Amino acid sequence: MRGSRRKVLKAGAALAAASALPGKAFAQAGPVKIGMSMPQTGSLGAGGQAALVALRLWVDDVNQRGGLLNRKVELIAYDDQTNPANVPGIYTKLLDVDKVDLLIAPYGTVPTAPIMPMVKQRNLLLMGNFSFQVNAKVQHDMWFNNSPWNDASSWSDGFVKAGQEAGAKSIAFLAADQEFAQNLANGARELSKKANIKSVYDQNYPPTTTDFSSLIRGIRAARPDMVFVMSYPNDSVAIIRAVNEIGVGSSVQVFGGGMVGLQFTPIMTSLGSLLNGVLNYNSYVPGMKYPGIEDFLSRYAKRATDAKVDPLGFYLPPFNYAIGQMLEQAVNATKSLEHRRLAEYLRKNEMKTVVGPIRYDKMGEWANPRVVQAQFRGVADKDTEQFRQAGKQVVIYPEEYKTGNVITPFEKARSAK
Amino acid sequence: MIFSFDLLFEAVLFGVLLGCFYAAVSIGLSVSFGLLDVPHVAHPAIMILGSYCTYIVSGWGLDPILSGVVLMPAFFVLGVLIYRFYYETFERRGTEAAVRGLAFFFGLAFIIEVGLILAFGVDQRTVQAPYIGSSLALGDYRIPYRMLVAFGVALVLTAALTVYLSKTFTGRAIKAVAQDEPALRLMGANPVRIKQWAFGIATGVSALAGAMLIIVGPVEPAMDRVYIGRTFCVVVLAGLGSMTGTLAAGLILGIAESIVLMMLGASWAPAVAFGLLLIVLGIRPQGLFGR
Numbered sequence: 001m002r003g004s005r006r007k008v009l010k011a012g013a014a015l016a017a018a019s020a021l022p023g024k025a026f027a028q029a030g031p032v033k034i035g036m037s038m039p040q041t042g043s044l045g046a047g048g049q050a051a052l053v054a055l056r057l058w059v060d061d062v063n064q065r066g067g068l069l070n071r072k073v074e075l076i077a078y079d080d081q082t083n084p085a086n087v088p089g090i091y092t093k094l095l096d097v098d099k100v101d102l103l104i105a106p107y108g109t110v111p112t113a114p115i116m117p118m119v120k121q122r123n124l125l126l127m128g129n130f131s132f133q134v135n136a137k138v139q140h141d142m143w144f145n146n147s148p149w150n151d152a153s154s155w156s157d158g159f160v161k162a163g164q165e166a167g168a169k170s171i172a173f174l175a176a177d178q179e180f181a182q183n184l185a186n187g188a189r190e191l192s193k194k195a196n197i198k199s200v201y202d203q204n205y206p207p208t209t210t211d212f213s214s215l216i217r218g219i220r221a222a223r224p225d226m227v228f229v230m231s232y233p234n235d236s237v238a239i240i241r242a243v244n245e246i247g248v249g250s251s252v253q254v255f256g257g258g259m260v261g262l263q264f265t266p267i268m269t270s271l272g273s274l275l276n277g278v279l280n281y282n283s284y285v286p287g288m289k290y291p292g293i294e295d296f297l298s299r300y301a302k303r304a305t306d307a308k309v310d311p312l313g314f315y316l317p318p319f320n321y322a323i324g325q326m327l328e329q330a331v332n333a334t335k336s337l338e339h340r341r342l343a344e345y346l347r348k349n350e351m352k353t354v355v356g357p358i359r360y361d362k363m364g365e366w367a368n369p370r371v372v373q374a375q376f377r378g379v380a381d382k383d384t385e386q387f388r389q390a391g392k393q394v395v396i397y398p399e400e401y402k403t404g405n406v407i408t409p410f411e412k413a414r415s416a417k
Numbered sequence: 418m419i420f421s422f423d424l425l426f427e428a429v430l431f432g433v434l435l436g437c438f439y440a441a442v443s444i445g446l447s448v449s450f451g452l453l454d455v456p457h458v459a460h461p462a463i464m465i466l467g468s469y470c471t472y473i474v475s476g477w478g479l480d481p482i483l484s485g486v487v488l489m490p491a492f493f494v495l496g497v498l499i500y501r502f503y504y505e506t507f508e509r510r511g512t513e514a515a516v517r518g519l520a521f522f523f524g525l526a527f528i529i530e531v532g533l534i535l536a537f538g539v540d541q542r543t544v545q546a547p548y549i550g551s552s553l554a555l556g557d558y559r560i561p562y563r564m565l566v567a568f569g570v571a572l573v574l575t576a577a578l579t580v581y582l583s584k585t586f587t588g589r590a591i592k593a594v595a596q597d598e599p600a601l602r603l604m605g606a607n608p609v610r611i612k613q614w615a616f617g618i619a620t621g622v623s624a625l626a627g628a629m630l631i632i633v634g635p636v637e638p639a640m641d642r643v644y645i646g647r648t649f650c651v652v653v654l655a656g657l658g659s660m661t662g663t664l665a666a667g668l669i670l671g672i673a674e675s676i677v678l679m680m681l682g683a684s685w686a687p688a689v690a691f692g693l694l695l696i697v698l699g700i701r702p703q704g705l706f707g708r
Binding site: 210241 | 421423424427428431435438530534537538539540541543550551552559561563564633634635637638639640643646647675678679680682683684686687
């Protein structure tokens with residue numbers, strides 16, 4: 001009996017000694033669970049899957065560094081199918097069944113909007129993921145959106161200014177009948193009104209629209225000087241094709257503005273030369289310098305090829321990696337997973353990320369927005385690699401990243417190199 | 418609201434093309450649901466499968482439309498197998514089981530969608546052809562060639578199916594099974610084999626419709642959801658099982674939608690389809706061309 005007790009004591013001592021050894025061994029407490037829903041199918045699926053590759057890259061990196069609070073980090077992500085109706089259920093499961101420690105919002109405005117009341121009611125920190133003005137009405141004080149825009153003017157300003165420089169006096173609006181596009185459209189309408197640009201065409205289209213030829217004909221008949229389009233990926237492709245086939249009219253100076261999807265590599269590659277002349281928003285284009293972005297993009301590219309997702313990953317992936325970096329910085333600094341403390345830290349401090357330094361305003365949006373408006377130039381067909389070069393998307397706005405002036409009218413810009 | 422007769426003419430012209438496109442994507446369903454009473458909600462998913470197969474075959478250098486034609490026999494066999502499975506597991510067990518078959522077709526649609534995601538990812542796929550991305554200029558009007566292709570495919574499919582169903586022995590047997598299955602059984606014919614054949618044809622036609630779909634615009638695995646409502650609307654509006662009716666219903670829907678899109682407001686366009694359906698069902702419950 002005494003012999004066996006001695007053996008147990010020896011084994012216990014050995015275990016204690018082993019756990020005290022330095023290295024990447026994680027603490028006995030379970031992993032730090034980070035939960036989210038992400039559109040992995042449906043119209044935002046292409047972007048969502050690429051974003052997940054980046055987040056998983058951060059998870060691997062942080063675990064290499066010893067995790068958070070010496071605990072392994074685990075990412076739990078469910079597919080919301082780009083269907084906002086699925087999102088509240090997913091977050092309820094994440095919180096009540098999976099018992100996650102931290103939350104990241106799904107990519108996009110439409111899937112995020114339904115969970116805002118819930119996170120406010122439960123006093124939860126939520127890291128936003130390319131949403132647009134979802135907190136404007138809810139006013140949750142633990143919301144931190146990682147997107148390069150702030151309010152509607154931060155998004156549309158560069159586009160409207162480009163039109164003004166070309167002498168535009170009238171504008172046409174074409175917007176998807178969804179939360180994101182409508183928020184953006186409202187801001188753009190106000191901006192153009194302030195700039196004395198008259199609206200001559202204003203249409204919202206339903207998400208089930210399959211062909212845009214009729215709408216493009218309507219725009220052409222209205223003879224606007226600018227066309228501001230706020231569309232989702234599938235619609236953006238159909239709109240660009242219809243413009244190429246039917247023509248939008250010689251009066252148009254600038255075309256584009258808020259077309260989601262024209263930042264995704266597979267879409268850019270498939271549209272090829274049809275993109276030329278379009279002036280559209282972006283989050284990052286080659287040539288912009290942020291510390292660590294190039295290393296991130298090269299490591300991302302390797303994984304993206306295996307995962308069959310956006311091989312360049314300029315648009316969403318760096319921002320998703322940055323969400324992880326911000327959580328890491330906040331948890332390490334506060335040594336806590338308590339949402340209120342993390343929120344306070346995020347509000348008061350500058351975050352260092354692969355998409356540059358980030359500070360938040362009181363609404364949880366970037367205090368210094370930097371939405372890029374870039375014009376596609378000299379894009380050839382069937383060539384993915386060309387988009388790695390600076391110059392295929394000439395930055396018109398903001399001033400600090402500007403690489404060229406906008407070419408107008410739109411028809412001329414389409415053939416410009 | 419913008420109005421001019423030029424614009425109205427353009428709206429009607431484009432509505433005809435759009436209508437033919439709607440008819441072409443609905444005609445397979447007109448056979449499977451309209452004639453056979455099979456609640457085939459996986460029809461658009463099979464069409465998307467056809468689009469992806471066209472994407473592969475056209476990648477070998479074949480024209481997309483020709484690819485769709487080449488794929489038809491394989492899809493015919495697929496249709497036969499699907500119907501056989503549906504019949505053995507649901508239909509032969511009675512009406513209630515057939516209603517549960519609805520769940521089977523929903524399941525099938527999800528399996529196809531997820532299978533496509535696993536195989537191709539969620540990105541959009543397109544095909545290349547000389548008639549994609551260019552348009553025919555007629556004075557001030559420019560008509561996209563891809564829509565003219567949809568127009569042609571719809572006309573050819575409608576004509577071929579109408580002739581097949583009225584002039585051939587098997588075609589007439591398919592119509593007979595739709596009208597009175599027990600009577601056909603008493604005549605010594607096997608209605609299950611006839612239905613299996615007809616379902617094969619409906620699925621084969623979906624391959625060509627899928628080819629047309631990827632010509633008209635890029636496709637992605639979840640795109641079937643966009644077409645479920647519209648295809649069922651066209652088939653019911655036409656009157657179940659009428660091929661020429663399907664073309665006419667597609668045209669009515671396309672023209673109405675195009676005029677509304679161009680002149681009144683795009684947000685009203687989906688309401689047009691289902692509003693028309695409600696009105697027609699109120700006045701003629703059997704549909705516009707149903708007996």
